Amino acid sequence: xxxxxxxxxxxxxxxxxxxxxxTIFNTWLIMFFLIIVAIIVRIKLxxxxxxxxxxxxxxxxxxxxxxxxxxxxxxxxxxxIAPWYFxxxxxxxxxxxxxxxxxxxxxxxxxxxxxLAFATFVLMLSMGFKHxxxxxxxxxxxxHPIFFPLNIIGELAKPVSLSFRLFGNMLSGTIIxxxxxxxxxxxxxxxxxxxxxxxxxxxVGAIQTYIFVIISLMYIRNAAD
Numbered sequence: 418x419x420x421x422x423x424x425x426x427x428x429x430x431x432x433x434x435x436x437x438x439x440t441i442f443n444t445w446l447i448m449f450f451l452i453i454v455a456i457i458v459r460i461k462l463x464x465x466x467x468x469x470x471x472x473x474x475x476x477x478x479x480x481x482x483x484x485x486x487x488x489x490x491x492x493x494x495x496x497x498i499a500p501w502y503f504x505x506x507x508x509x510x511x512x513x514x515x516x517x518x519x520x521x522x523x524x525x526x527x528x529x530x531x532x533l534a535f536a537t538f539v540l541m542l543s544m545g546f547k548h549x550x551x552x553x554x555x556x557x558x559x560x561h562p563i564f565f566p567l568n569i570i571g572e573l574a575k576p577v578s579l580s581f582r583l584f585g586n587m588l589s590g591t592i593i594x595x596x597x598x599x600x601x602x603x604x605x606x607x608x609x610x611x612x613x614x615x616x617x618x619x620x621v622g623a624i625q626t627y628i629f630v631i632i633s634l635m636y637i638r639n640a641a642d
Contacts, residue, residue: 422526440526447511447523490634495544495641505533506630513587513622516594517614522622525587527580534580537633541575545640553640575636579629586625590617 426437462473483506487499512522512529523529545553557568594613 422521438526439521440523440529443512443515443520444523444529446520447508447515451507451511487634490631491638492642494548495638498540498544498637501536501540502630502634505536505633506626509533509583509629510622510626513618513626516591516618516622521591522587522618524583525591527584530584530587531576531580533583533629534576534633537579537636538572538576540633541636541640544637548641579632579636582632583625583629586621590621593617 423439424436425439425442428435428437458476462476466473480503483503484496484499487502488496491499509524512524516522516525549556557572558565559568594617597613
């Protein structure tokens with residue numbers, strides 16, 4: 418794992434070069450892992466029991482906790498978008514956890530975090546126009562039409578700031594760990610890195626995932642209310 422994002426392959430389709438970077442490959446790897454986990458969970462929960470226990474109880478508890486969190490943040494009228502953010506939460510946190518195994522987190526690449534933030538921006542606009550209609554458009558001209566350019570800039574700044582917040586925190590952990598491995602002798606690269614990974618990948622990863630998701634949900638609720 419290094420600071421540079423390596424280009425692994427170049428695919429030429431009809432004269433157009435498509436670069437398969439380390440970020441894209443790691444994203445596919447994490448997606449493949451999550452799909453396998455989802456299939457296993459679906460098979461194991463094929464026959465639901467009225468009184469859950471064991472594995473079913475754990476899965477239902479995870480889903481229920483996130484569902485309650487999303488409903489409390491979004492409100493019931495917007496709760497139908499909770500599954501999307503459950504996926505975002507799982508993907509972003511999995512990206513951090515995979516760093517423990519030396520895989521560069523896709524969220525340490527601004528292209529990934531901006532794509533996720535841009536999806537939030539599209540949902541924010543969609544929910545705003547769907548639930549407020551003309552009132553949402555009118556809000557861009559408040560409190561006076563002269564503020565329209567500033568309001569537009571403020572809305573456009575939301576996905577940018579949201580993406581940079583997650584990107585900066587994940588990249589900082591990558592930089593610190595890369596410097597530690599590069600500047601220290603081999604005999605101190607056992608034990609101590611485990612503590613660093615536990616802090617930056619597990620703890621900071623969980624905090625930043627939570628912050629990204631809750632800010633996204635708040636942006637959407639504010640636009641729809």
